[in-house]
Amino acid sequence: MTSPSSSGVRVEVCFTALLLVSLLVTNRYLSLEADAAWVRFAGGDSYSYLTIANAFPSLPYDATLWLHKSQRFVLPYVLGGVARMFGVPVEQVFRGFAVLVVLGVVVLFRRILRYFALSIEMRMVLLGILILNAYMFRYHLAIPWMVSDLGFQLGVVLVLLGLLGERPGLTYVALLFATLSKQTALTLIPGVMAWIWLEWNAPRKVRVAHCLIVAALGPLVYLGTTWMVMSFSKPRVPIRYFVGLVEWIAGQFSLVALSAFTARGLIGFALPVALFLSLAVTRALPGGWYRNRRLWLCLALTASIDLTPFLAGPVITGHSLPRLTMLGYVPVLVGLGIVLADTVLPIAVQQRLVFVSAFAAAIGSFHHFYSFLGVLDPGPAGKFAAVYLASALLLFVGTGASGSAQEIANGDGGRGNLERRDHRRRDE
DSSP states (O other): OHHHHHHHHHHHHHHHHHHHHHHHHOOOOTTTTTTTTHHHHHTHHHHHHHHHHHTTSSSSTTTOOHHHHHHHHHHHHHHHHHHHHTTOOOOHHHHHHHHHHHHHHEEEHHHTTTTTOOEEEEEEEHHHHHOOTTTTTTHHHHHHTTTHHHHHHHHHHHHHHHTTTHHHHHHHHHHHHHHHOOGGGGGHHHHHHHHHHHHHOOOOOHHHHEEEEEEEHHHHHHHHHHHHHHHGGGSOOOTTHHHHHHHHHHHOOOOOHHHHHHHHGGGHHHHHHHHHHHHHTTTTTTTGGGGGGGHHHHHHHHHHHHHHHHHHHHHHGGGHHHHHGGGGHHHHHHHHHHHHHHHOOOHHHHHHHHHHHHHHHHHOOOOOBBTTSSOOOOOTTHHHHHHHHOOOOOHOOOOOHHHOOOHHTTTOOOHHHHHHHHHHHHHH
């Protein structure tokens, strides 16, 4: 006879697979030849990575790339080697890698959630707003040649897995992988060190050693890759990538433009924010949730990732801002999972919430550019943003309508339901 817990896990796996299939089937897939103009508009860095891949087994010594793009040569170089080994077009190898990374991020995220005392239903809620978020995976499936972002996303999930499991080796390897993929990983160092120091149970001297290794690893990788690629790179990273916002404020400041820029960067986080706010309004959140240190460490990791594109300002970052800020999306969901693990909701409420969250996320998942319903035109961006925010509002209202902590006292979430939930948590 099948136990209820194993049956629930199968439902969760099938639910996740259904969401992934829906994502893959409804996504748009651009072509380097037929859609070259749009690839240059939305993912111009793709051509730098393809240049590196096509140069395998050599390096592109006859090209001159920006230093910060050349430093990310490892992933495209390896993918170029795979294409050469199997006689497959480089473009298709990149596309296959993008699909594998999407699957890998989802599988690893689900594994992270199992560290917490989350019911199967709440894991399904979080998986839904990860997979169906229009700003998370659709871009990378449509334009899979932006491999630095893909590698960084995978590295961030692995870093979180290493930190939560107190696994130094995995943490080092994940940080190394993220740094080789994108220099943004250097901004993770303070947050990773803080997590190790505050959360790991190792002796003080061991934690000091781990922090020193983390502090040294990123800069050493940066210096090493700089030395390796100097022969085919422009000599330095333009300083405007770090002070572009200050220059823009000094010379072209507009409150309306700044507000639009900020909103563009934060819009992708609307779904988890809507879920959290609805639980807060209905007083379903656990008392003292804000005292959970790991929650703030997760948010610190997101803030460190998102800082760089904001510092570059509207002129430099431009329409790339949602793509860059969403690189910090998974830590936000992990932080939300930490809060939800201590949130007492009846099973019936959780089951309704699975449907509400998936339905709301699905409505907002059809990106105006990267889904099959979209058109290759940046014009409808404002209309899609309105639809996406409406889906977040639906999640907010639907979560509140699904029930609150008050139901526990009223009998719907009585002792039997709570005991069932605890039993499900223990047996998973």
